[in-house]
Amino acid sequence: MFEPNIYIKRRKHLAREIGDGLIVLIGNKPVPMNYPSNTLRFRQDSNFLYYCGLDYENLVLTIDCASEKSTLYGDDLTVDEIVWEGQRTSIKTMAELSGIDRFETTSKLQGDIIRSNDIHTLPVYREDQKYFLQFLLNNSDISSSKPLVACVIKQRSIKSDDEISEINSALKITSEMHSIAMRSTRDGLLEQEIVGLMEGYALQHGSRMAYPVIFTINGEILHSNIYDNVMKSGDLTLNDSGAESPLHYASDITRTFPVSGKFTPIQKDIYDLVYEMQQTALEFCKPKTSYKDAHLAAAKKAVMGLTKLGLMSGDPEEAVSKGAHALFYPHGLGHMLGLDVHDMEGLGEDLVGYDDKNQRSDQFGLAYLRFSKDLEPGFVLTVEPGIYFISHLIDQWKADNKLSEHINYAEVEKFKGFGGIRIEDNIAISDKGYSVLGPHIPKTTEEIEDIMQS
Numbered sequence: 001m002f003e004p005n006i007y008i009k010r011r012k013h014l015a016r017e018i019g020d021g022l023i024v025l026i027g028n029k030p031v032p033m034n035y036p037s038n039t040l041r042f043r044q045d046s047n048f049l050y051y052c053g054l055d056y057e058n059l060v061l062t063i064d065c066a067s068e069k070s071t072l073y074g075d076d077l078t079v080d081e082i083v084w085e086g087q088r089t090s091i092k093t094m095a096e097l098s099g100i101d102r103f104e105t106t107s108k109l110q111g112d113i114i115r116s117n118d119i120h121t122l123p124v125y126r127e128d129q130k131y132f133l134q135f136l137l138n139n140s141d142i143s144s145s146k147p148l149v150a151c152v153i154k155q156r157s158i159k160s161d162d163e164i165s166e167i168n169s170a171l172k173i174t175s176e177m178h179s180i181a182m183r184s185t186r187d188g189l190l191e192q193e194i195v196g197l198m199e200g201y202a203l204q205h206g207s208r209m210a211y212p213v214i215f216t217i218n219g220e221i222l223h224s225n226i227y228d229n230v231m232k233s234g235d236l237t238l239n240d241s242g243a244e245s246p247l248h249y250a251s252d253i254t255r256t257f258p259v260s261g262k263f264t265p266i267q268k269d270i271y272d273l274v275y276e277m278q279q280t281a282l283e284f285c286k287p288k289t290s291y292k293d294a295h296l297a298a299a300k301k302a303v304m305g306l307t308k309l310g311l312m313s314g315d316p317e318e319a320v321s322k323g324a325h326a327l328f329y330p331h332g333l334g335h336m337l338g339l340d341v342h343d344m345e346g347l348g349e350d351l352v353g354y355d356d357k358n359q360r361s362d363q364f365g366l367a368y369l370r371f372s373k374d375l376e377p378g379f380v381l382t383v384e385p386g387i388y389f390i391s392h393l394i395d396q397w398k399a400d401n402k403l404s405e406h407i408n409y410a411e412v413e414k415f416k417g418f419g420g421i422r423i424e425d426n427i428a429i430s431d432k433g434y435s436v437l438g439p440h441i442p443k444t445t446e447e448i449e450d451i452m453q454s
């Protein structure tokens, strides 16, 4: 946990911003996997962690906005529970650790809540949270508080130095996972063997994954979580994986490398293009520049490179405005990163990534841009352009003769089976511009070939 003062300040700030009423933040409960006592790995709610840091099950935190006083609700374990789970920190100590003014048993919670007629809650993303909140409020209408959501997003969007250190500590593990993957991959191994080494390394160092690992020779499947392919020389492997820090801050890194340890000429061409897309996008990563512009600059770079390779044609600006690049680059440049890997997405993707000035497009590809706002010092983001050859998408566009003034389908056909390439780093925005977080992870084709052949 951070020092209590950090949590006290965060809660006071929130209370002052909201001004009136009672904020109710619900910690997560254990979730059954296949029967009640066999539960999924516990992960505390990120908003709960942000405002009190307490990483335990079955807690509720309230903040009274007028008095700025907080109360922690929870129960010490019974001896019967201790027999199975062991002792846990007492509720009294938890309150002290987080600088919380009062603590009460859970049995007091509903009465205290019902006495207030101005309750502020956050959106729920689990069924059990929904039922618990309906029970607590004695009401089936549990619509979340718009002002609370807006304040939390504003507060959590700006990362302090302490938070950036946490992300850096997650990246230390992640960079080692990525090095292990590059050093261990070879012809004939199954993907799962490498995934096991990476997750094992994280576990050995007290860390877990911030999201399910994507490690696949089918890199064109954007979020594949299947690891049973045999990797062969000539294949590219895409590794999108990131560990969590001790306080549950996420990291999110992607590297793509050849199974053989050496890129073929055409793999190198496409790889270098994705690399240039990322470099181009990074030049836009500074205060007051919109992240959408960074995304579109990467897209234009993609069109220019693909035109050189004979896959696209026509004016790059026009091709991007029509969305032609999305055949190869169908996702957004990146997203915020923090306690969640897609930070605060549970509060609403549009509220986090868009505002009055930056509205979401409905064009295929651009519509998947999760974050579009003007950048501010303290924002932490991923920058993750990619180029993919997705057979089903190519077939569909070709059948519709879609944007054929910009896409040379005869050439594109030849790339079916190529896979996909994505390069992803995590950056922090400062007054001056951006800095790439964490240790350097081999990224140029030369660096990757070096580590794979050493």
Ligand SMILES: [Mn+2]
Residues within 6 Å of the ligand: 252, 334, 335, 382, 384, 424
């Ligand atoms: Mn990402």
